Amino acid sequence: xxxxxxxxxxxTGKTGRRIVAQLKALGHNVRIGSRSATPAFDWHQPxxxxxxxxxxxxxxxxxxxxxxxxGALEAIEELVKAAKRANIKKLVLLSGKGEREAQxxxxxxxxxxxxxxxxxxxxxxxxxxxxxxxxxILEGVVALPQAEAQIxxxxxxxxxxxxxxxxxxxxxxxxxxxLTGPRTLTFEDAVAEMxxxxxxxxxxxxxxxxxxxxxxxxxxxxxxxxxxxxYLFTEVLGNxxxxxxxxxxxxxxxxxxxDFSDYAKATVATGVWDPKSLA
Ligand SMILES: NC(=O)c1ccc[n+]([C@@H]2O[C@H](COP(=O)([O-])OP(=O)(O)OC[C@H]3O[C@@H](n4cnc5c(N)ncnc54)[C@H](OP(=O)(O)O)[C@@H]3O)[C@@H](O)[C@H]2O)c1
Numbered sequence: 017x018x019x020x021x022x023x024x025x026x027x028t029g030k031t032g033r034r035i036v037a038q039l040k041a042l043g044h045n046v047r048i049g050s051r052s053a054t055p056a057f058d059w060h061q062p063x064x065x066x067x068x069x070x071x072x073x074x075x076x077x078x079x080x081x082x083x084x085x086x087g088a089l090e091a092i093e094e095l096v097k098a099a100k101r102a103n104i105k106k107l108v109l110l111s112g113k114g115e116r117e118a119q120x121x122x123x124x125x126x127x128x129x130x131x132x133x134x135x136x137x138x139x140x141x142x143x144x145x146x147x148x149x150x151x152x153i154l155e156g157v158v159a160l161p162q163a164e165a166q167i168x169x170x171x172x173x174x175x176x177x178x179x180x181x182x183x184x185x186x187x188x189x190x191x192x193x194x195l196t197g198p199r200t201l202t203f204e205d206a207v208a209e210m211x212x213x214x215x216x217x218x219x220x221x222x223x224x225x226x227x228x229x230x231x232x233x234x235x236x237x238x239x240x241x242x243x244x245x246x247y248l249f250t251e252v253l254g255n256x257x258x259x260x261x262x263x264x265x266x267x268x269x270x271x272x273x274x275d276f277s278d279y280a281k282a283t284v285a286t287g288v289w290d291p292k293s294l295a
Pocket of ligand 1: 028031079113139
């Protein structure tokens, strides 16, 4: 196997850090693209991107905070230009299932003239342990809108394994992989799985989008964050395409995707859901 130089943008994040570990284990040279890396990479500072991209062979792209936000399309266009100037041979883009705006960004990568794989993922299991849904789990009360939405939760360990293969094996060039778990669960189902695994009472309360927005405003969260959360809960969770279970993980990895109940058991063992960590 040839050792390659691979840039992982968001390389300390939920998917990125798992990919970094796998690529290093395979013997590749990995550069992390993030604001705290050296050289620093910031999606808001395109004038500095060439320093990060220079000397790399391949790039894993996670955009921040989401491909649906205003400015994402232009940023992906700029990154593709920088990648072409640096003679990058492969792009792997993390995109969102059921997210129409993200698909416009996919088109930029697809038509870049560079080999590519699109990894179009459903909502992550790890939103409950490494993201905005951790706090309500710790507090034991999860109040969310879209209680009816059927979500095929996907594990970031599976996403990372697929993305690592996409980065290192040519057979995945030109593919769009839709990554989901093996079944759909509503928020209430997911909360029940986590309560069972952690042997705690965790209550689910269905609320409206309006109530959720008001709660976030009362908590003083920034308006652009509230806009994104409202977008995700209306446009993405309201899109029936999101609910379709895909078999692409099994196709690429030759095994079944990780089930939410196994994620819940493994996460309990890490201690991250121990309410004592709130103190
Ligand atoms: N969560 C979901 O359910 C879900 C589902 C489908 C798709 N997605 C997509 O997944 C992507 C996020 O991937 P992820 O969850 O693996 O990452 P993440 O955990 O959100 O990653 C945070 C990473 O991004 C870096 N970062 C933050 N702000 C940055 C900025 N302005 N410029 C450069 N780097 C920045 C962080 O490092 P520093 O702090 O050092 O900069 C860190 O490495 C988003 O595009 C989202 O749309 C998410």
